[in-house]
Every structure is written in C-alpha cells, then in structure tokens.
Amino acid sequence: MILEKVINKIEIQSEYKDFVDRYIDNVLTEFKDKIHSIYMCGSIPKGTATPFKSDADFTIVCVDPKDIDYERLSKIKDRLLEEYPILTKIDTIICSMDDVLSKPNEWGFWVKIICVCVHGQDIGKQVPPITISPEFIVDLNKETKDEVDRIHHSLSNASDPKMKMRYIKGYSKRLIRALYSLVLENTGVWEDDMVKMKNAILDYCEIDPALVDYLYACYLDSNVGLEEFLGRADEVYCYFENTLNAMAASRNSLY
Incomplete structure (x- = not known):
C-alpha cells in the first residue's frame, strides 16, 4: 500500500491566516535566502484549530540547518506568541533538503506525508511514493x-x-x-x-x-x-x- 498525504488542501481559518503570513514573513526577513521552503502540519492547515487550545507546527527546509540560528528563531516565536494569544505554542522543526531526499522513510515521510507546503517549492513532491512495509x-x-x-x-x-x-x-x-x-x-x-x-x-x-x-x-x-x-x-x-x-x-x- 502507498501512503497518501494527510492534508491534501490547505484550509487555514480566518483567525490564523494573519499569524501564518506573519510567521513566514518574519522567518524570510530574518534568514533571507537561507530558506528553501516552509511547511505546516496539524490542525491549523487542516482548518480544525481551536483558539487558545491549538498550537502551530512549522517545518523549515533549507540547504544547511546550521544557517538557521535557533536563538533568533526563538525570538520570532516569542514575539508572535505575544501578538497572537490564541496560540498555545509555536514549534518549528528544521531539516536540510538532503535529509528529505536521502532519507525518504524518515524526513521524506515527514515532509511528503505529514506536512503541507505553505511557502516555496514543495520538495516533498520529489520524494518517491512511500510503500508501507516493515522496512519503512x-x-x-x-x-x-x-x-x-x-x-x-x-x-x-x-x-x-x-x-x-x-x-x-x-x-x-x-x-x-x-x-x-x-x-x-x-x-x-x-x-x-x-x-x-x-x-x-x-x-x-x-x-x-x-x-x-x-x-x-x-x-x-x-x-x-x-x-x-x-x-x-x-x-x-x-x-x-x-x-x-x-x-x-x-x-x-x-x-
């Protein structure tokens, strides 16, 4: 059996659209050309988030994760949490393009199946179909x-x-x-x-x-x-x- 994508269509609720845009803008401004693409998973891109109970989950794909300074990223998170109290927390995972393409059953699975692209070119489309098996x-x-x-x-x-x-x-x-x-x-x-x-x-x-x-x-x-x-x-x-x-x-x- 081939695994299908969890989220096929982005349906961000109106309460969260401005926040998502601000997050993406802040990250791109801070790290400029270091970012290849940005992804989300969970209730916000599915359109099922609950204000004051749901969190925001992002994944950043870049050439080299060392280019993304966690302290600077944390300041963006703290600032946005103050501006958008409807969020319980903001989590961000960082991985490299090579991680996604060379580890299809690990990072490839995460980006291709679990996440949905909200900025840039979806590198998950380059990951081959994932077959459910003991090896996987x-x-x-x-x-x-x-x-x-x-x-x-x-x-x-x-x-x-x-x-x-x-x-x-x-x-x-x-x-x-x-x-x-x-x-x-x-x-x-x-x-x-x-x-x-x-x-x-x-x-x-x-x-x-x-x-x-x-x-x-x-x-x-x-x-x-x-x-x-x-x-x-x-x-x-x-x-x-x-x-x-x-x-x-x-x-x-x-x-």
Missing part, C-alpha cells in the same frame, strides 16, 4: 528512542508544574504515534487524529488496553502523578521497542 516502519522509528530519552529526561527534571503537564501531554502523544506506526500495515493510512490512532492501536496491537487508555487520558488531561506516569510510559515503550526489534529481526532474516 523500522526506518520511520530510527530516532524514536533518542526522542523518548530526551523527553523522559526533560520531564524527570522539570520543576515547573505547567512544564511537567506539557511534557506529559507531549510524551503521551509521542508514544501513541509510535504505537500507531506499528499497525500501519493493518490500517494502510497515517492518521493524525488521536482518537482514531488510539482505536487502531487497541484493534491491532497486542498491548495491554489499559496502558493505551491511560496514555490517551494523560494526553487529554496531563495533571497526573509523575512517578506513575513515567512507570506506565516505560511499560509502553518497552512493548514498542520489543515489537519494533522483532520487526527489524524479521526483516533482516530475509536478506
């Missing part, structure tokens, strides 16, 4: 362990209650996405709706359903005990890692 699922999760370790560390060391809740919500979402990637051969599509992800995991994963329901509940309401959450999250990741390793071993045995 393993490649897709190459950086999952590092991401999980980073979030786990940040959460364990967070002292501010609001930051803890944000990390718990983000950690829950990341683990649900990781579990969902394991069932892509069953669903045939990449979902970005958390309820559909959860239900597919319950249908096709041999994981304790209570763990999945707990993760989803924490995603909705992250005001939970830290030690209990980390313990449950570790159980989920252990299942994920074992399943992924078995998938990788099965793939390798074919060569």
Whole structure:
C-alpha cells in the first residue's frame, strides 16, 4: 500500500491566516535566502484549530540547518506568541533538503506525508511514493528512542508544574504515534487524529488496553502523578521497542 498525504488542501481559518503570513514573513526577513521552503502540519492547515487550545507546527527546509540560528528563531516565536494569544505554542522543526531526499522513510515521510507546503517549492513532491512495509516502519522509528530519552529526561527534571503537564501531554502523544506506526500495515493510512490512532492501536496491537487508555487520558488531561506516569510510559515503550526489534529481526532474516 502507498501512503497518501494527510492534508491534501490547505484550509487555514480566518483567525490564523494573519499569524501564518506573519510567521513566514518574519522567518524570510530574518534568514533571507537561507530558506528553501516552509511547511505546516496539524490542525491549523487542516482548518480544525481551536483558539487558545491549538498550537502551530512549522517545518523549515533549507540547504544547511546550521544557517538557521535557533536563538533568533526563538525570538520570532516569542514575539508572535505575544501578538497572537490564541496560540498555545509555536514549534518549528528544521531539516536540510538532503535529509528529505536521502532519507525518504524518515524526513521524506515527514515532509511528503505529514506536512503541507505553505511557502516555496514543495520538495516533498520529489520524494518517491512511500510503500508501507516493515522496512519503512523500522526506518520511520530510527530516532524514536533518542526522542523518548530526551523527553523522559526533560520531564524527570522539570520543576515547573505547567512544564511537567506539557511534557506529559507531549510524551503521551509521542508514544501513541509510535504505537500507531506499528499497525500501519493493518490500517494502510497515517492518521493524525488521536482518537482514531488510539482505536487502531487497541484493534491491532497486542498491548495491554489499559496502558493505551491511560496514555490517551494523560494526553487529554496531563495533571497526573509523575512517578506513575513515567512507570506506565516505560511499560509502553518497552512493548514498542520489543515489537519494533522483532520487526527489524524479521526483516533482516530475509536478506
């Protein structure tokens, strides 16, 4: 099965159009000819964002990510968050053109399938069609362990209650996405709706359903005990890692 794009048409709501334009203008002004193209994913380009609850997710593609100074980018983000309080936060991922084209099952997947181009030439169109397979699922999760370790560390060391809740919500979402990637051969599509992800995991994963329901509940309401959450999250990741390793071993045995 070939993966289809999550967002086929940009439908930004009127409340967010000025913000998106301002973000793009600010980034282009700050970094001038360093930018190849800019992308969005999530609820804003889909037209389903909720004021004061939704965040903004951008991806910048450039020749060399070192050309984009994070401190200068952070100042743009902070300024726009003050001007547009309807946003909860602004996240920006930076990758190179080479990342997208040389890693089709990782960065190529992200830009081609998850994101939609809001400025410049869509480099995702140069990525070959992505076929759902064990090889793709393993490649897709190459950086999952590092991401999980980073979030786990940040959460364990967070002292501010609001930051803890944000990390718990983000950690829950990341683990649900990781579990969902394991069932892509069953669903045939990449979902970005958390309820559909959860239900597919319950249908096709041999994981304790209570763990999945707990993760989803924490995603909705992250005001939970830290030690209990980390313990449950570790159980989920252990299942994920074992399943992924078995998938990788099965793939390798074919060569």
